[in-house]
Amino acid sequence: MTDTTQKIYLKDYTPPAFAVESIDLDIRLFDEYATVGAKLSVARQSAGELELFGRALSLLDVRVNGKALNADEYTLDDERLHLHDVPDVATIETLVRITPQTNTTLEGLYQAGTGDNAMFVTQCEPEGFRKITFFPDRPDVLCVYTTRVEADKKYPILLANGNLLEVGDAGDERHFAIWHDPTKKPSYLFACVIADLQVMSDHYTTIEGRDVLLEIYAAAQDIDKCHVAMQALKDAMRWDEENYGRAYDLDRYMIVATGQFNMGAMENKGLNIFNTSCTLSSPETTTDERSFFVKSVIAHEYFHNWTGNRITCRDWFQLCLKEGFTVFRDQSFSGDFCSKAVQRIEDVATLRAAQFPEDAGPLAHPVRPESFVEINNFYTMTVYEKGAEIVRMIANLLGKEKFRQGTDEYFRRYDGQAVTVEDFLSALSVADARVLDFLAWYRQPGTSLVSGDFVFDENSGVLTVNLAQKTRHVPNFAAPVALPIPVATAVFDSKTGKLLAEKMLLLTKAEDSFTFDDLPLDKGAAPLVSVLRDFSAPVNLDFAYSDEDLAKLAAFETQGFNRWQAVQTLVNRLLFGKSERVDLLIEALQVAVPKLLDSDAMLAARLFDLPSEKELAMGYETNYQPQAVKAARDALKAQVASALRDEIAAWYHALPAESYTDTPQARGRRLLKNVLLDLALSARIDAAADWAYERYENASCMSERLGALSAMVDFALPKAAQYLADFYERFADEELVIDLWFSVQAGAATSSVADIAALMARSDYDWQTPNRVRTTLGGLAAKPTMLWTQAGLDLYLSAVEKLDALNPVIAARLLSALARWYTLGAADKAMAQDKLTALQAKVSSKNVREYLDNLLDDSLLAKA
Ligand code: ARG
Ligand code: ZN
16 A cells, blocks of 8 residues: 655656657447556666556556566556566557446546436546556656547547547447547546537638637537637637747647536647536526636637647646646636736636635645645645736736747747746746746745835935835745745826826845836826736735825726725725725725726726635634624625615616627626625615516526526525525526526525535535535635534535545545634634544545645644
8 A cells, every 4th residue: 555645746856767659548438347458659768667657447468569467577556557677669558447437536537427418538637547547647758649439339429639530330339439649748638538419510720721620519408508618719729829829730629518527627638628617608507707717718728738738747846837827828818808907806806815825824835836745736726826927927027029039939949848847937038037036936835925115205306116025934945035026016196196107116125115206297296106006916015005095096097907906905904994994985986986887897896896704814813703804894895885875776777787798898787787786785775675586587698697696695585585496497407507506505695504504415416516516615615604613614524524535636625725724713723623633534535635634734834
């Protein structure tokens, strides 16, 4: 038995002893099992044994150069097959038996759905290929794949990566297909699908003149919900050509949607596999938010073809090399298809709500980790989102042209290779040597705090901006160093609001000062500084604005993000008792919202944002009291709502009923109207209950219907139950809509832990479907006042325990929501510690154990 908590270190990386030139796979699916034959051509590159990984495989046969091996010619354990004395050039053949039908982990080859809906799909990233066949399953082993797939004809669709070479009859009501992928790829990009699905087809001609067949596979009832994804795919293909000079390289691009998938989607070469939740979209069944997300995930996976597939990672420590860059690319793409400011607001909100807490607790790790037990546990917000922020900082610092020069060099140098973060920075540094300094961002965990102020000398007319940075010392890492922090700064005339200057300040030391001299200021006027515009670095900011400065910036800022941020900063001060000026907030909204009603309703909606309870919890390192935080938040919301009572009603009615269109403006109006409905109920406007019923009845799309339903459930309106029942009945056949039905209730302020437990006890609650599991536990995790109670934690942790056995990837991810348990007040903290400790004795997966060990490791909780 291998030690399940063994750590792997970046510093121990060694190249593989053997290269694999090609693999021929022969996958045969039967009713109760599958067999997989593999034939590898290998060639020695350095000293050492040929190491093949394999997990949960039963080995039926192994041959070297055609000769069957005796038991003493190889060693086999739970994880590895070692072949002794392999010639320097050899053919290795193995035959194994696997059982995809009982594979509940959703890794490797697994059955998704049951009965007539059964299909078989793969998820190989990061280490699922070893659950299919014995192979050097590591990203630096790239080879050419030929895959024969054979199954019963009740599964008409047989897919694998690349081009289709041949199809035929295999006798006994069976058939086969042979696929060949000419591009060398690592095993984590292998995919295969055996299913009964329909297909939506289209074509795209690349800038190089290649005609590409585009196919999206989905269940018959869902095929008409693939138009949004198809359009997004074509948009993404064009966008990558225009913005990065990257064209698609195969004749076929396939996407397959499955209802059972651990993550959003997977970029397998030429054959993406997607969660239905990230593929399907129709106005009737999908919210605007989700529909927009579908587009961004389609783009994300497509962009991986160059950033991930053509150029891949040398080892899994380099995961951010492909994920950080690709997230930055999909965020930029999305920004081009909506309001750039709102896109940035949403990306930053996600970062703050999920990555900052991760970086502030016992699961903190650098964007490029240096050790791990289970790599699946490192598909984190830090790797993805903070990873994207680093690339964004570099892109902003270089500017469009130089960044393009750098990325061109990256693609030119490393196409077809498995590389590192250092390689990435080295290529980009041809455009600007300062890029190399950003390596520190990849290595150092913890969110930095940037503090500062500005001083204006009336006599000399010189404005000085003082900035300082500080990062906590994360246990087990070197003492923090000063990072290069780009601080985008603007100066306004504090009376007229005129924009006087814009500059990118680069803070590279612990403290520094920057001056602006020739400001075109009127006599007697004073400057007002706005820093960290567009969130130019992923840091916390404590800048010495007065409350009045913030109110002015909310009005003057020309940059949408900082306008929103000014309001948010004021809100935070109010919530933490650092300001009394709720009048300034109300005034800011009174001024800003009417101006935006027509031009940017989406931004108007966002101006009402209050930080989530989870985000507010970040304000406490000890004695965090969930009830008190919630009470303060609710009170501020009610206060603002009642102060703006009349305006809210007027704005709500100023947004007329309209038929559905999918434009950023229309999406913004729908969102704003949902926000206003919620505020109207907070303000106890009597008529608002009827507005909700009416909005539901006359909904033109899911965003309107769900907005109305959420409002009813959140405020426990008299007809909430009636409309919930209507909603269920209307959409009973739509799994993703039923997920919404679960979410609305689990996330509602008015539903208790017992209500959530009741949802989880229903027969349509399915532990095998991660989407369904997330609906309820996500709702609970978002409500700290319920999560951090005996009943809440018992429910949450019992789910972790159950999933530990069924699906460890999902089980471990659930635990990340508990990372800051130790900041609770004494009694809650002791309770949480007891329960987490009790769970430790009951779980066995590497995934859950690694996270739990970290959560309970005293030395990781110590504050520097
Ligand atoms: N590479 C995929 C993406 O970001 C995510 C797959 C992660 N899978 C996992 N089991 N951790 O698009
Ligand atoms: Zn990705």
